[in-house]
Amino acid sequence: MGADHRNRRKRNFAGQSAAAEAMVRSKGKTGSGFFRADGRNAKVWRDSAMISLILLVGVFIFLGYSWSRSVPSRTGQEYRVYGYKIVAEYPHDPAAFTQGLFYDGNDTFYESTGLYGRSSVRKVDIKTGKVLRKRGMDRTIFGEGLTLWGSRLLQVTWLTKKGYIYDKNTLKLVGSFEHPMKDGWGLTSGKDHIVGSDGSANIYFMDPSNFKETRKVLVNDDGQPVPNLNELEYVKDEIWANVFQTECIARIAPQDGKVNGWILMHGLKSALITQGVVGLDVLNGIAWDSERDRLFVTGKLWPKVYEIELFDQTSHYNDLKAVRKMCIGAELNWR
Incomplete structure (x- = not known):
């Protein structure tokens, strides 16, 4: 150029x-x-x-x-803390020492009650609290968790490894089984398995055909075991558990046992006491209506079943250690 x-x-x-x-x-x-x-x-x-x-x-x-x-330090699903509001109240047999509870459609519960000489399996009308059908148990048996598998009711018992099988429609005793837990506390059923608790921090997954253990998961909140797991209920893709002697429900991931958060049920029992009700025992009993997204809770010797809705209260608890102490135990040394 x-x-x-x-x-x-x-x-x-x-x-x-x-x-x-x-x-x-x-x-x-x-x-x-x-x-x-x-x-x-x-x-x-x-x-x-x-x-x-x-x-x-x-x-x-x-x-x-x-x-x-x-949100806790672990990764995974968001950690949430829920409160509740009462949608409706229904009458409940105040002599029922509720150990297992589940919803079975048509506004009916199946319920297992405990105490020696008073244990039973029963079908209950939700709206009236009327016991539609009832089968009493031997005085030497202390009834515990209850669930449904097909047309059979499955029930575990306290301080034994023995469970009982009943016909759902007649409540006739049709069999028994042995399970791998140290004894029976809670029971619920998934799509292809049964899940049980024994008052420890473990939940047991069992094959419904023979009740053999397929796996055992340690339930933990940010690495801290959660003992005293009691009545169980599958709610959507989580297992919810009453924690014995607390007013808390743990939301548990079935895959690894990690607690996804808590439902704080404080106030229900104290309100009954304020109303003059005496002889109440602990919160125990969770039932989920999957068709209408309804959640029911009650307690041992409570005269009411409550239908509740949950609301998120996570932002109210900047220090999650306070929630964990409340729901697991103040004596634990949280990090």
Whole structure:
């Protein structure tokens, strides 16, 4: 390329650049506000942009701090703490020492009750509390958790490894089984397995065809075992468990036993006491109506069953250690 040609290209480029710069200046003069290109407004724009950036960074830092305080250190499903509100109250046999409870459609429960000489399996009308059908047990047996498998009711018993099988429709005793737990507390059923508790921090998965253990999972909240697991209920894709001697329900991931959070049921028992009810025992009994998304809870020797709805209270508990102490035990040394 010759020198004359190169010089012409430089002149053309310089002319184009000067024209472009003139156009920018011209457009800037005809504009207004922050879009004007004079030095004063450019400085205002830069200052405003810097302030906005600082505020945005502050918001992200705050949200990150809040998130870290409401979620435990482990990864996985979000950790939530729920409160409740009462939707409806239904009468319940105040002599029923409730050990197992589940919903079976048509506004009916099946319930297992405990205590020696008073243990039973029964079918109950929810709205009236009327016992529609009942089978008493031998005085030497202390009834515990109850669940349904096909057309059979399965029940475990306290301090023994023996369980009983009943015909759902007649409550006739049709068989018995041995299970791998140290004794029977809670019982629920999944799609292809039975799950039981024995008052420890373990839940046991069993083959319904022979009640052999297929796996055992340690239930833990951020690494701390959760003992005293009692009545169980499958709710959607979680196992919910009453924790004995507390007013808390643990929401458990069946895959690994990790607690996804808690449902705080405080206030139900104290309200009954305020109403003059005496002789109450602990919260125990969870029933889930999967067709209508209804949740029911009760307790041992409680005169009422409550239909409740849950609401998220996680943001109220910046220190989750307080929740864990309340639901597991104040004597535990939480990290």
